[in-house]
Amino acid sequence: DTAVSQTPKYLVTQMGNDKSIKCEQNLGHDTMYWYKQDSKKFLKIMFSYNNKELIINETVPNRFSPKSPDKAHLNLHINSLELGDSAVYFCASSGGGGVGSPLHFGNGTRLTVT
């Protein structure tokens, strides 16, 4: 069983479109995240949710809107896609706060905006 699963794996779309990426974890973790990995491989935190509540929102355009219907799911909706949004998006979860809470990543969604 995949611990953190995200869909779709690949997403190719045109500029201006709206798209969503879904993420689910079956680890019973309290905290979920979205990371963006650009072409230079840098992993940048976008959002963090703890028990369905937003706790971190880094400098991300408001075209990106996360939604957490329950603590096992964290979806990412992107409006008005731009070329610069092309990247791999990773969902992740962790067992919550405190020292030593490793991240468990999903397999990533490669988004290509043309």
Place this chain on the structure above:
Amino acid sequence: GENVEQHPSTLSVQEGDSAVIKCTYSDSASNYFPWYKQELGKRPQLIIDIRSNVGEKKDQRIAVTLNKTAKHFSLHITETQPEDSAVYFCAASSGYSTLTFGKGTMLLVSP
């Protein structure tokens, strides 16, 4: 906030050699330091981590050392193998803060 610097950005070694990747961090409150390995086209996976009450930790061919005074930590891989080729990320966090990642090191092990 935390800032993590990682060096080198690329590292090429011959099979059987050792590889060392170094990271520094800025927040003296950081107390958790994991290392992730990301193979091409795959997700980052935790390979080893260390907490601030420990100076060194070893797991088979990989080891991590931590110097809290100097605020740096390192990953050591001995007897490298071609399957060790990947991008390696260090990270740091404190208490309930989110992990801050270094920019990654691409390790290439040549047969």
